[in-house]
Structures are given as structure tokens and as C-alpha cells.
Amino acid sequence: MSAQPDAYTAALDRALLHAHAWLASLPTRPVGPRVDADTLAAVSAGPLPPSSCAAADVIDELAAFAEPGLMAMPSGRFFGWVIGGTLPAALAADWLVTAWDQNAGMRFATPATAVLEETAAAWLLDLLGLSAGADVGFTTGATMANFVGLAAGRQWVLERAGWDLDRDGLAGSPRVRVFVGAERHDVIDLVLRYLGLGAPIVVDVDREGRLRPDALAELLEAGSGPAIVCLQAGNLHSGASDPMGAAIDAAGQHGAWVHVDGAFGLWAAVSPNYRDQLAGVERADSWATDAHKTLNVPYDCGVAIVSRPEVVRRVFGVHTSYLVAADGAPGNPGPGNPFEKVPELSRRARGVPVWAALRSLGRAGTIALVDGLAANARALAEGLCSLPGVEVLNEVVFTQVCVSFGSDERTRRVTQQLIADGSAWMSGSRWHDRDILRISVSNWSTDATDVALSLAAVARACAGADAANPDADADTTRPAAASPHPSQATNDRD
Numbered sequence: 001m002s003a004q005p006d007a008y009t010a011a012l013d014r015a016l017l018h019a020h021a022w023l024a025s026l027p028t029r030p031v032g033p034r035v036d037a038d039t040l041a042a043v044s045a046g047p048l049p050p051s052s053c054a055a056a057d058v059i060d061e062l063a064a065f066a067e068p069g070l071m072a073m074p075s076g077r078f079f080g081w082v083i084g085g086t087l088p089a090a091l092a093a094d095w096l097v098t099a100w101d102q103n104a105g106m107r108f109a110t111p112a113t114a115v116l117e118e119t120a121a122a123w124l125l126d127l128l129g130l131s132a133g134a135d136v137g138f139t140t141g142a143t144m145a146n147f148v149g150l151a152a153g154r155q156w157v158l159e160r161a162g163w164d165l166d167r168d169g170l171a172g173s174p175r176v177r178v179f180v181g182a183e184r185h186d187v188i189d190l191v192l193r194y195l196g197l198g199a200p201i202v203v204d205v206d207r208e209g210r211l212r213p214d215a216l217a218e219l220l221e222a223g224s225g226p227a228i229v230c231l232q233a234g235n236l237h238s239g240a241s242d243p244m245g246a247a248i249d250a251a252g253q254h255g256a257w258v259h260v261d262g263a264f265g266l267w268a269a270v271s272p273n274y275r276d277q278l279a280g281v282e283r284a285d286s287w288a289t290d291a292h293k294t295l296n297v298p299y300d301c302g303v304a305i306v307s308r309p310e311v312v313r314r315v316f317g318v319h320t321s322y323l324v325a326a327d328g329a330p331g332n333p334g335p336g337n338p339f340e341k342v343p344e345l346s347r348r349a350r351g352v353p354v355w356a357a358l359r360s361l362g363r364a365g366t367i368a369l370v371d372g373l374a375a376n377a378r379a380l381a382e383g384l385c386s387l388p389g390v391e392v393l394n395e396v397v398f399t400q401v402c403v404s405f406g407s408d409e410r411t412r413r414v415t416q417q418l419i420a421d422g423s424a425w426m427s428g429s430r431w432h433d434r435d436i437l438r439i440s441v442s443n444w445s446t447d448a449t450d451v452a453l454s455l456a457a458v459a460r461a462c463a464g465a466d467a468a469n470p471d472a473d474a475d476t477t478r479p480a481a482a483s484p485h486p487s488q489a490t491n492d493r494d
């Protein structure tokens with residue numbers, strides 16, 4: 001028997017109430033959590049109770065337990081790591097995805113979500129200026145989207161070298177040389193480990209962290225055999241992108257597969273104001289981006305785009321009798337099954353919130369979203385520069401701002417004061433041998449008031465840091481303090 005329709009009502013009503021309360025608290029609550037994980041673990045400890053609990057009561061207990069330990073990541077004053085908020089349409093669509101409970105792997109079984117994802121995919125390709133014939137898969141995040149693109153690249157370059165990866169595996173295969181910029185995201189190395197490709201060949205970068213195409217050309221020239229070049233759109237610290245056109249030209253001379261990690265930076269291609277920074281990116285072979293960062297859909301949602309559908313489907317296709325193929329006509333791969341484009345077989349329809357986000361924004365709204373994030377980053381950078389002893393270390397070309405407050409020690413003290421103050425959250429990090437405070441503007445809802453309140457919070461943090469340590473000056477030769485920098489206390493990977 002199916003569950004009675006009202007079996008869900010009470011719990012969903014409570015969830016709606018708690019969600020409203022959470023969202024309503026965002027403008028005034030401190031951005032950081034009020035308790036840490038160890039404190040929460042101490043009160044939650046205990047075995048699984050033997051008795052059952054009504055669904056609505058479970059939801060009440062859950063909300064009460066979680067409330068003090070939630071980080072206000074959806075706040076317009078959260079600038080930590082690179083973490084977007086959630087657009088209203090995307091959040092509500094995500095709830096529907098859960099209620100619909102579709103296992104979204106097979107086109108014939110779940111036609112509604114398959115076609116909504118195909119529509120979202122077509123909109124994305126159009127917005128990003130990529131070929132309409134590319135395959136788009138919805139992954140958990142950019143890590144797995146990078147995995148998809150680099151797995152397709154591995155397959156393709158080894159096939160072209162005459163190696164049958166599916167039959168013979170990697171052992172004994174020609175070595176695949178993988179070229180990466182010195183300031184790639186750490187997950188690229190992780191993905192290369194997943195793929196058994198070993199350590200990459202590291203290419204020099206300029207002062208904004210952009211890969212130097214001349215250095216890439218030299219390294220490509222210095223060896224031979226199958227090659228993959230992994231470029232970056234959007235450096236975590238500077239926001240700058242590798243010079244796509246020149247790097248892709250160099251890669252092309254050696255028959256290399258070009259993959260682009262554009263977790264947040266690929267979105268620059270959406271706006272006429274920032275597109276030039278990525279000129280030539282459409283000539284790459286695969287791209288990874290996130291929808292849960294710049295596009296502001298809920299976790300978890302990455303996007304893997306591969307220009308050659310037949311390659312990605314050879315990597316991820318599963319051929320079992322109970323799975324129904326979705327073959328196209330000869331010479332046309334057709335839409336394919338969702339499961340042929342990503343590592344998972346069973347998954348939620350995570351492309352549906354992408355559809356909802358894009359449908360709510362429209363083309364103009366999507367461009368305005370990207371432009372707005374970058375404009376707020378510039379406004380924050382300008383405001384910070386006017387504070388005494390503050391230096392913005394990067395060219396603010398997109399959504400990222402790196403700030404030094406003089407010595408490493410003062411930067412650490414200001415960062416700690418800021419996080420304790422609670423009005424805004426920014427990450428500590430280290431870039432070019434200096435401790436920094438890093439700002440990433442990724443939330444659709446950040447507005448001029450948030451920018452002003454955040455600048456005031458940083459000014460207060462500076463005053464607080466100096467009051468706590470009146471002898472300190474901006475001497476960069478001062479030895480590092482013993483207290484841990486927030487970047488060490490937190491995992492600075494995004």
C-alpha cells in the first residue's frame with residue numbers, strides 16, 4: 001500500500017516553518033555558528049533510541065538541535081571560501097525534487113526530470129558560449145565535474161595512442177602527461193589520483209596566478225606522447241583566468257586534450273563585461289563548473305561538459321540488460337541517458353534546481369547576477385583600500401579580493417576579530433607567501449547594505465586588533481604569532 005497522503009503533511013509543515021525561521025534569521029543572526037562541533041557532539045552523544053518518534057517531532061528536534069550550530073552561509077555577508085547562496089526558485093525546486101523522488105539516471109523512466117535537465121543543459125551551453133552539441137552531466141560538484149572531463153580526456157588521448165584502456169587498464173599504458181598551472185585548485189591533483197594519472201607537470205604562472213602559455217609550450221615541446229592540459233577559469237585568490245586562446249593553441253600543436261576547471265570563473269563567460277577574460281575557452285574539449293557557487297542553487301550541484309559525447313559515454317556508459325538505452329540516430333548521439341554522462345547511476349535530479357534558477361533569472365537576470373557579484377567585489381576592494389594599513393593584493397577582475405593588513409600577524413589578528421564580531425565572514429588564507437583575508441562574493445543576495453556593514457565590520461576588526469596589541473605596527477618582518485591562523489583552523493580548499 002502507498003503511504004496515506006497525509007502521512008507527510010505534519011512533517012512537511014514543520015519543515016516549512018523551520019525553514020522560514022532560519023531564512024528570517026539571516027539578516028540579524030551572527031554569520032558564524034554559536035557553538036562548535038565538539039560542543040554539539042557532547043550533547044548529541046547517545047545510542048539510537050529504541051522507540052520511534054513521530055515525523056513532525058523528529059523535525060522539531062532536528063531544528064532545535066541544529067540551530068546554534070548552523071553557519072549562515074546563505075547570508076549576504078558570508079564571503080568565505082567560494083560558496084554561493086540559494087535563489088528562492090532553486091531552493092523550492094530542490095524541495096520538489098526531493099518530494100518527487102525520481103531516480104534520474106534513465107531518460108525513459110523519468111522523462112520529466114530528464115527533459116528539464118536537458119533544457120537546463122541547453123540554456124547553460126548557450127549562456128556560456130559553448131557548442132550546443134556538447135554533453136552536459138550534473139555531478140555533485142566541480143570536483144566530480146573535473147573528474148568527468150579529465151576521465152574523458154584520459155580515454156581520448158590513450159585511444160589516439162592506440163591503447164585500449166577498457167580492456168587493458170592503465171598498467172603498461174603510455175604515460176599520460178598532464179599539465180597544470182602552479183595555482184590550480186588542489187582538487188585537480190585529487191582527481192588525477194582518482195584517475196591513476198599520477199602527479200601533474202606544473203607550469204609557471206604570472207603574478208595573478210595565470211598559467212604562462214610560453215612556459216606551457218616549452219614543457220609540451222620537451223616531451224612527447226599523450227597529453228592533457230588542464231586550464232583554470234577563476235583563480236581562487238585573484239579571480240583571474242588562464243589565457244585560454246594562447247594556451248589552447250599551444251596544446252593543439254601537441255594534440256593534447258584541453259580541460260578547463262571553471263568552478264566559479266567559467267561564469268565570467270556569461271557576461272559581455274567579463275567574457276573577454278576567457279576568450280577562446282570554447283575551443284577546449286571539456287569544462288567543469290559549479291551551479292552551487294555562482295548560480296546559487298542548493299548543494300550539491302556541479303556541471304560536467306564534454307565536447308565529444310561519444311567519448312564521455314564510452315567512459316561512463318553502463319551496458320546492462322535492465323538499463324534501457326537512449327540511442328540517437330547514426331551519426332547523431334542523441335540526448336543519451338543521464339547516467340552516461342556522470343559517475344553515478346542512481347542520483348537525484350539535481351539539474352532541476354538549475355532549470356528553476358535559470359528560469360527565474362532569465363538571460364538578463366543571469367548576466368546581472370554575474371555582474372552584480374563582480375561589482376560588489378570591486379566595491380569591497382575600494383572600501384578596504386581606504387582603511388589605513390590595508391592593501392588589496394590582487395587585481396580585482398572578478399569576484400575575489402585578497403587583502404593584507406600589513407604584517408602576517410596583524411592580518412591574522414584582524415581575521416580573528418572579524419570572525420568573532422560575527423557581522424561578516426571572510427576566510428583567512430595564504431597567497432604568495434603572505435597571510436591574507438580572502439573575500440569571495442558569491443551570493444546573489446549581497447547588496448549595498450551588506451557591503452557597507454561588512455566594511456564597517458572590517459574597520460571594527462582593525463581597531464579591535466590594534467587595541468588588543470597596541471605596540472604592533474605593519475612590520476612584515478615580525479615573526480609569526482603562535483596562535484593558529486584561521487586558514488589553518490579551517491580547511492581552505494574552496
Ligand SMILES: *Cc1c(COP(=O)(O)O)cnc(C)c1O
Nearest residue numbers: 082141142143185187263290494
Ligand atoms: C570550488 C572549486 C573546486 C571544487 O569544487 P566542489 O564543488 O567543491 O567540488 C574546484 N576548482 C575550483 C577553482 C573551485 O573554486
